[in-house]
Amino acid sequence: MKTYRKLLLTWALIICSTVLFAQSNRTQADSLLKQGVTLNDAGKFAEAVAKYDEILKTEPNNVTALYEKGFSLSAAGKSDEAIACFEKITSTANFPDAYVGLANIYDSKGDYEKALSYYMKGIAIAPKNRNLWFNLSVSYARQQKYPQSESAAAEAIKADPKHISSYRNYAVAAYLQGRNAEALLGLSNYLMFGVPANQSAGACQIVKEILRTSPKSDAGPIAKMQQETIVQAAKLATAGKTNLTPTDSLTIQLTAVYKVIKTQEAQYGSPFFSRYFGDFFGRIAESNYMDVFTHFIAVSLSPQDNLAWLKTRQDDIKAFNIWLNTQKRQTE
Template sequence: MLILLCASLTSTAQAQAPDEVKTLIKQGVALYDEGKYDEAVLRYKQALKLAPDNFTAQYELAMTYGSLGRNEEVVELCKQLLKSEQADASVYVTYGSALDDLKRPQEAVRIYQAGIKKYPASGLLYFNLGVTQAGMQRYQDATESMQMAVRQNPKHASAHRILALLTAQSNRVPAIFASVRFLQLEPRGQRAVGGLEVLDKLMGQNVRKTGENAVTLNMSPDMLKQMNGKKNMPDNFGMTDMLLTMTSALDYDEKNKDKSTTVRLAEKLTLLCENLEEKKPETHPGFAWNYYVPYFITLKKAGYLPTLAYLIQAARPGQPEAQQWLEQHPSEVKELQEWSEAYKWPQ
C-alpha cells in the first residue's frame, strides 16, 4: 500500500507541475507588463526549475533580460532557443537586438539575415535589420531593408517613418509618401509632431522667401541628377519634384494667403497624384513607383485626399482646425480607414 501511495503522489505532482509552470509564466508576463522586470525574472526562473526546457519561460526570460540590459544573457538564451523546434522569427529578432545593443552589429546582421532566410515574410526582421544597417551608415542597404519591411507589413508605422528619413535627403517624392503614410497610421502623439516637421520641410524644400515680394527656387543636385538621368532610372521623380517646387512657391501667392495649411496640403497632394497618374506608374521602375504611387493615386480617385490631409494634421500644435474637422466628420475618417484596410498592397 505504501509503494502504491508513493507512486500515486508522484503521478499527481507530475500532473500538477505543468499547471504551476503556466501560472508562473502568466504571473511573469503580468509583472513584465507592469515594468517589474526583476520580479518577472524570478517567476520565469521558478518555472524553469520545474520545467528546464520550457520554451515559453526561456523566451520570456530572454525578453525580460533584454529590458534589463542584460544582453549577454539574452544572447546565451537565444542560442539555446534556436535549437528548439518551437523557435520562430521572434527569437531571431530578440537575438539580433541584443547583439546590436552589445555593439556587435555585424553579428546582428548575420542573425537577422539567417532569420529572414528562414522566415522571409517577417517584416520585423527586415525592420530590425534596416535599423542596424542605418547605425552602420549602410544607408542604401537600410533603405532596401525598410522597403521590404513595409512590403511585408504595410501597417508598420515605424518602418514608413524611418524610410522617410532615409530617403529625405536624396529623393523627396518617395520621402513625402512615406511620411504621409506614417502620419496616416500614427496621426497623434509626439512622433506625429516630429513627422509633421519632416513633412513640412519636404513639402517646402527648394523654396525660400527672399523678400517682401520675392521667392527663390532652388534646383537640388538630386533633382537635377534625376532630370538629366536615364528615364528608366529606378524611382526617377525629377520632373515631378520640380513641379512640386513650383507649386510650393505658390504658398506665398496672394490668392493662397488665407488658405489653411491643411487645404494647401490637400491641394499639393492632389496635384502630385494627378501628375504621377499622367506618367503611367506601371511603366516606371522602382519601389516608390510600384508601392506608394498606386496607393495614393487610388486614394485620390476614391475622393479621400481631403480627409487624409485633415487626419495627418491632427497632431499639429497650435492649430485646432484639423482636430475640429475630424471631430465633426467621424464617418469620413472611418470610411477612409476601412478603405485603406481593404487596399491590396503589392509584395
C-alpha cells in the same frame, strides 16, 4: 475477469492522473509566464527572471520561458546570460525572435557584422518575419546605411502592412538619401495611422518641407529631378489662390503632388514603391476624400481647427473608411 477489470481501472486512473498533472503544470507555467511578463514590463527584471526560472526547473526547454528570460536579462544589461538563453533556443527550435534577441545584443555592442549574421540566419528560416526585417532596418540606420535600411523597412512593410514604425523607418531612410517622393508617401502612410501628436508633428513638418524645399546639392540627378517636380507641382497647385487655411493649402498641394508621383511612378525604379505607395496615394488624390485625409494626418499642425473640422464631418470620415477598406494594395 475481475482482475482484468481492476487492471483496466488502475491504468485508467494512472492515465487520468497524468493528464490532470500535465494540465496543472501547464496552468502553473502559463500563470508564471504572465507574472514574469508583468514584472518585466514594470522594470523588475530580476523578479521576472525568477518566475521564468521556476518554469524552466520542470520544463528546461520551454522556448517561451527561455526567450522571455533572455529578453529580461538583456534589458537588465546582462547580455552574456541573455545570449546563452537565445542560443539555447536557436540550437533546438526555429524561433525567429531568438535571432532578433541575439542580433539586438550584438547591435548594442557595436558588433554589426555578428548582428547581421544573426538577422540573416533568422530571415533564412522566417523570410516573412516582420520583427527581423524591422530590427535589421534599425541596425542599418544606426550604421548610416540608409539604402539598406530603406530596403529592410520595405520588407517589414510587406510582412506586416499594419506595423506603423516600419513606415517611419522607410520614410526617414529615404529622406536621408534625398529621395523625397519615397519619404513623402512613407510619411503620409505613417500619419494615416493616427500617431500621437508628439510623433506626428515632426513628420508633418518634414512633409511640408518636402513640398517647398529645393533638392539637396548632393542628391543624385534622378532624385533632384523628382524633387524639383514635387516643388513645382505644389507651387503651381496653390498659385493665385488666396485666403487658404494652412490645411486647405496642404490639401491642394498634396493632391497635386500625389497625382504627379503616380504619373511618374515608372521613374522610381522600385515596383514596390510604385505599386504600394504611388498607385495607392494617386487613388486617394483622385477620390473625394482628400479633405478628410489631410485634416486627419495634419491634426498636429493646427489641432483645435482640424479636430473641430473633423468633428463636423463624421459621415465623410465613415465614407472614407469604407472606401479605404475596398482598396487593395500590391506589395509585390
